Amino acid sequence: MGAARLLRGLSSLLEPRALTVIVNTGDDETFFGLHVSPDVDTILYTLAGVVSPGQGWGIDRDTFRCLQALQGYYTDAWFQLGDRDLATHIYRTDRLRRGDSLTVITHAIAEAHCVRQRVLPMTDAAVRTFVRVAGHGTLPFQEYLVHRRGHGKVESIEPRGAKEARPATGVLEAIRQARYVILPPSNPFVSIGPILALRGVAATLRSTRARVAAISPIVGGAPIKGPLHRMLRGLGHEVSALGVARLYKDFVDLFVIDRCDRRFAEPIAELGMKSVVTDTIMSTPAKSLRLAGAVLQALES
Amino acid sequence: MGAARLLRGLSSLLEPRALTVIVNTGDDETFFGLHVSPDVDTILYTLAGVVSPGQGWGIDRDTFRCLQALQGYYTDAWFQLGDRDLATHIYRTDRLRRGDSLTVITHAIAEAHCVRQRVLPMTDAAVRTFVRVAGHGTLPFQEYLVHRRGHGKVESIEPRGAKEARPATGVLEAIRQARYVILPPSNPFVSIGPILALRGVAATLRSTRARVAAISPIVGGAPIKGPLHRMLRGLGHEVSALGVARLYKDFVDLFVIDRCDRRFAEPIAELGMKSVVTDTIMSTPAKSLRLAGAVLQALES
Numbered sequence: 309m310g311a312a313r314l315l316r317g318l319s320s321l322l323e324p325r326a327l328t329v330i331v332n333t334g335d336d337e338t339f340f341g342l343h344v345s346p347d348v349d350t351i352l353y354t355l356a357g358v359v360s361p362g363q364g365w366g367i368d369r370d371t372f373r374c375l376q377a378l379q380g381y382y383t384d385a386w387f388q389l390g391d392r393d394l395a396t397h398i399y400r401t402d403r404l405r406r407g408d409s410l411t412v413i414t415h416a417i418a419e420a421h422c423v424r425q426r427v428l429p430m431t432d433a434a435v436r437t438f439v440r441v442a443g444h445g446t447l448p449f450q451e452y453l454v455h456r457r458g459h460g461k462v463e464s465i466e467p468r469g470a471k472e473a474r475p476a477t478g479v480l481e482a483i484r485q486a487r488y489v490i491l492p493p494s495n496p497f498v499s500i501g502p503i504l505a506l507r508g509v510a511a512t513l514r515s516t517r518a519r520v521a522a523i524s525p526i527v528g529g530a531p532i533k534g535p536l537h538r539m540l541r542g543l544g545h546e547v548s549a550l551g552v553a554r555l556y557k558d559f560v561d562l563f564v565i566d567r568c569d570r571r572f573a574e575p576i577a578e579l580g581m582k583s584v585v586t587d588t589i590m591s592t593p594a595k596s597l598r599l600a601g602a603v604l605q606a607l608e609s
Numbered sequence: 610m611g612a613a614r615l616l617r618g619l620s621s622l623l624e625p626r627a628l629t630v631i632v633n634t635g636d637d638e639t640f641f642g643l644h645v646s647p648d649v650d651t652i653l654y655t656l657a658g659v660v661s662p663g664q665g666w667g668i669d670r671d672t673f674r675c676l677q678a679l680q681g682y683y684t685d686a687w688f689q690l691g692d693r694d695l696a697t698h699i700y701r702t703d704r705l706r707r708g709d710s711l712t713v714i715t716h717a718i719a720e721a722h723c724v725r726q727r728v729l730p731m732t733d734a735a736v737r738t739f740v741r742v743a744g745h746g747t748l749p750f751q752e753y754l755v756h757r758r759g760h761g762k763v764e765s766i767e768p769r770g771a772k773e774a775r776p777a778t779g780v781l782e783a784i785r786q787a788r789y790v791i792l793p794p795s796n797p798f799v800s801i802g803p804i805l806a807l808r809g810v811a812a813t814l815r816s817t818r819a820r821v822a823a824i825s826p827i828v829g830g831a832p833i834k835g836p837l838h839r840m841l842r843g844l845g846h847e848v849s850a851l852g853v854a855r856l857y858k859d860f861v862d863l864f865v866i867d868r869c870d871r872r873f874a875e876p877i878a879e880l881g882m883k884s885v886v887t888d889t890i891m892s893t894p895a896k897s898l899r900l901a902g903a904v905l906q907a908l909e910s
Contacts, residue, residue: 341703373672377696380721391692395678398699402642420681 309364310493310525310532311347312354313590317600318490319355324424328482333410333429334437334467334502337450339387340378342397343404346450347499348414348429349396356421367392386455411476428482430503433473437498440464449498458535462542465497470505483512488607491522493588495536496555497543513559519607521562523588523599524549528568532589550575557581562606564588582606610665611794611826611833612648613655614891618901619791620656625725629783634711634730635738635768635803638751640688641679643698644705647751648800649715649730650697657722668693687756712777729783731804734774738799741765750799759836763843766798771806784813789908792823794889796837797856798844814860820908822863824889824900825850829869833890851876858882863907865889883907
């Protein structure tokens with residue numbers, strides 16, 4: 309997850325209180341009756357330093373005893389949930405049922421993990437991203453990504469409920485009052501798109517006095533991870549950093565691309581954005597730190 | 610749990626299909642938003658052969674990784690739930706929320722564990738046993754038993770909701786059509802009492818043509834396990850096998866007492882029950898088998 313890796317770097321450079329993370333909840337899903345927020349948890353576990361470094365989600369060295377037992381009860385127990393990770397979903401589900409908001413619960417989970425950065429779910433409302441895949445119909449995002457491994461021709465992507473959903477308390481204010489807004493190298497359709505689709509977010513991004521940077525999730529014509537190339541192609545966009553830059557041109561001031569994509573620097577500048585060329589592959593913590601530093605420096609200059 | 614130990618013996622002697630177990634749900638409780646049915650699970654795990662032999666509840670060699678993580682979120686995470694055990698509670702809660710009955714879910718859990726005996730929760734309705742303890746007010750049963758360790762003077766015990774609750778489908782029929790009904794050496798107030806309190810159960814027990822046996826949970830003036838002596842005393846009953854026999858005299862034909870209590874054989878006979886004297890402490894599987902055999906033999910003779 310590009311967002312988590314970038315955050316690892318940013319959180320080393322910034323005071324915890326200087327950082328607000330607005331997190332997609334469009335790929336939230338209910339498994340075994342438990343409300344799972346994969347992106348929120350990955351961000352929280354990353355900031356808490358407990359994320360599994362190998363897989364980039366879940367808790368490091370977690371065990372899967374409960375899941376194994378669940379597989380005795382469910383024939384479709386394909387989603388991986390570790391024993392310690394499950395505690396988060398049980399707790400979130402319990403509090404949601406008692407009427408607490410995702411925002412309040414996310415704050416409590418962060419506190420329990422001593423995370424001091426502000427982590428906001430994008431909304432307290434139910435937004436669910438669906439992906440229509442040729443020959444497979446319309447699938448909930450997790451089923452498309454994890455169960456079907458992101459295969460197939462993408463025909464459309466819809467963050468259902470986003471247009472009517474009010475952003476969580478603090479989201480618009482954070483965008484409005486920030487000095488910088490950074491869109492990480494995440495999937496523009498399913499990770500960033502649902503946030504942008506919420507009522508008022510795109511408008512606030514266009515009107516904020518914050519400088520807005522985005523980092524290309526496409527490097528050398530391929531996504532760093534996941535099925536983004538299929539989505540870009542399926543939805544009629546160019547599978548390149550330039551293709552992504554075009555999606556963001558309305559509100560992004562700086563577009564960060566990898567050295568291997570420097571040929572796009574000029575066409576991106578022509579879209580009205582400053583293009584920044586640097587190493588963007590965060591394969592180590594040191595590289596995450598370096599990219600975060602380069603983005604902050606570019607935003608400051 | 611006397612019921613589970615007796616069942617271990619009975620299930621070795623009887624065809625699975627010959628055995629119907631009606632289980633108390635009055636000590637069901639919600640922990641972390643999950644519906645836990647301690648008695649049902651102990652019976653199912655016992656019949657499945659996976660119960661923890663040391664503690665008599667939960668699953669053998671279970672781990673507690675999820676619970677440890679839950680303790681990071683909850684300040685009052687005192688109830689012990691193992692990782693594999695949790696799967697049962699997650700599954701039950703999920704299906705209850707989808708509208709399935711406890712009876713149907715219990716059957717599904719039994720099937721998943723290859724349990725072929727019929728296990729019926731006493732009711733699908735919510736019945737909750739509360740214990741009023743001097744100086745502590747009225748406590749839900751699990752809090753009284755586990756959290757407060759069954760301490761304090763018992764002033765009253767109430768299976769709330771029992772009188773209005775209809776027994777689960779199959780319960781009255783099982784009592785009516787059985788050849789024998791056996792009340793295990795369980796707590797007459799909190800384990801057997803809630804079942805007897807359900808609409809029609811006591812009447813059916815009185816009118817059934819089945820021979821009804823009960824095994825004393827009090828041996829030598831003390832309960833085999835738990836705070837039954839405090840309950841008997843607090844509620845004005847004699848703390849002895851005779852004290853328990855008096856509670857059952859309306860519908861029990863045979864009352865089984867331990868050799869050390871043989872002096873009660875005559876007063877029990879005077880209550881109108883046949884008294885059976887044998888070894889009733891089931892400290893080993895062999896002793897469970899022997900007691901089960903003795904009870905069946907007494908019922909047959």
